[in-house]
Amino acid sequence: MAPSTTPRTGRQPAEGGRFEPDPPGSGSGTRALLRIATAGSVDDGKSTLVGRLLHDLDAVLPDQLAAVERASHDRGLAAADLALLTDGLRAEREQGITIDVAYRYFATPTRRYILADTPGHVQYTRNMVTGASTARLAALLIDARHGVVEQTRRHLAIAALLRVPYTVFLVNKMDLVGFDEEIFAYVASRLSAHATRLGIESLTVIPISALRGDNVVERSTAMDWYQGPTLLDHLEAVPVADDPAAEPVRFPVQYVIRSAEHNYRGYAGQLVSGVLRPGDKVALLPSDQRSTISAIDVNGEPVEEAFAPQSVAVRLTDDIDVARGDLMAATVSAPAATRDVTAMVCHLSDRPLCVGDRVLLRHTTRTVKAVVTELSYRLDITTLERSPYPDRLRVNDIARVMLRTAAPIVADDYAVNRYCGAFLLIDEAHGDTLTAGMIGRTSLEDADGS
Structure with missing residues (x-):
């Protein structure tokens, strides 16, 4: 079979006979x-x-x-x-x-x-x-x-x-x-x-x-x-997305927008899962404050509904203390806050990771101090065999670890929500990324790998 010279997409080629894809981030159409x-x-x-x-x-x-x-x-x-x-x-x-x-x-x-x-x-x-x-x-x-x-x-x-x-x-x-x-x-x-x-x-x-x-x-x-x-x-x-209405609401706050002149206070960020509407009851975590959505703005204009993965600004009926790193969730499906994290990680850095290491844990828009309390086992990704309690993790190692954070985080299991179940470990001194983590149990732990 000779290589094809005619595009199968049916799209009209640009001048010169070449197909010109939309540039990334162009927001073209509704594709x-x-x-x-x-x-x-x-x-x-x-x-x-x-x-x-x-x-x-x-x-x-x-x-x-x-x-x-x-x-x-x-x-x-x-x-x-x-x-x-x-x-x-x-x-x-x-x-x-x-x-x-x-x-x-x-x-x-x-x-x-x-x-x-x-x-x-x-x-x-x-x-x-x-x-x-x-x-x-x-x-x-x-x-x-x-x-x-x-x-x-x-x-x-x-x-x-x-x-x-x-x-x-x-x-x-x-x-x-x-x-x-x-x-x-x-x-x-x-x-x-x-x-x-x-x-x-x-x-x-x-x-x-x-x-x-x-x-x-x-x-x-x-x-x-x-x-x-x-x-x-x-x-x-291939389906490009799951139904947002079937997912729990997760809205990490990235920035607080204030305007005294217009009496405006909105909480900006990306809705990573779920659907939000004015009138919805929400919890602000980890403080567990409760409020009601009064309005939702997209590009400065109010809308009647927002769904993942839109970037929006949410206004609340109550004047409560909300800051970057807080998580907005529906009151009926709000996750619990915790300071103890058990996760599967992939170590990305040439600097080893050891028990007792002090790091920064970056989860959604929240960054907290943490300490590595246990390296439970290293996983051989080919055979799925486990080496219990390794003395350190080296680059490319995949392992189960336990961490203790200085302040609570609000997270889902990675199996439930890939965005709110993932985190990074950061070097406190230099800001380098050390490790990528996935909270909770993974499918590999139930596999025999044979």
Whole structure:
């Protein structure tokens, strides 16, 4: 199958025949936003896949494509190496691997996308955690020649740990195995079995060739035995958000807006889950003050309803003390305040984390002092075996820890609310990020990993 030259989206190309995606943050129309993270073992073709997707959607500017073609020619390649569209660091191009998380933006007539191309090497596990932490869909690549390998299991476990709602497996390099249906079926069965043990329920498996473009944007004529969606078809069909009305109200206050001249006092921030309306009874936490919403403003104009993830200013009927770091929640679903935090963490820093370390804990818009009281165990992300009570956590380690905070925080379990169940540990002296954490029990603790 020859690479596609006609965009499948149906969108009219811009002058010069190229598709021009909306710039990030442009707020164009009402198109929904889907966040994607790619992952896979070294040389499974992640960067080539992203480059192919952008190329076949005509989302690459002419000068960018020309630069890639020149660089490919200089390296003695007969065709453009589309991986160069995402591997932007000099070290990545020299080594032929992805090191940092590369973010790419593109759009179709119905959706906008932010895609995080995350590294595959084990030493950059923390980068994969960073890229997947906000993703709604994880796209995990597998080399059809090698099947499920150690890094496949590791990245699948991380997707389960982070509770990424949707997972798609892309069995790549099918052209190198003769587009064999039996090989694909074997790899797909292994993936499905391992995903089920990790508690991953929503998954799809697609055979592709990122190099040729088979089943990426255009359907492959070399694999007519496959009747499922292409990657683009799947991306267009995945639900981009849960129903906000079914979620508990969580509104971390970022800023207090005051105007004595207009007798105005509003509490600004992003509504991270749920729906707010004037007249709703709310609790202000951790002080547990109660009030009623009198009005909600969006871009300076009052509205009758606000829903996640809108940024709004909320006005209350009572003049009470509310500040940055407080959490507004519906009185019927208000979480409890606590100073004892048990969480699964991924250590991100070269500085080790030890029992007794004093850190800053940043949760939503609230930052409090904390101390590490216990390192319960270190988790082998591949085998899911536990090493109890390690003396320290090193970079890329994933472990269960216990913390004691100097002031209470109001948090959900990460399984209930990804935003209000996540936190960062910060170095008190230098302000460096040390650790990313997920509060409560994870699905990995119930998995056997076999």
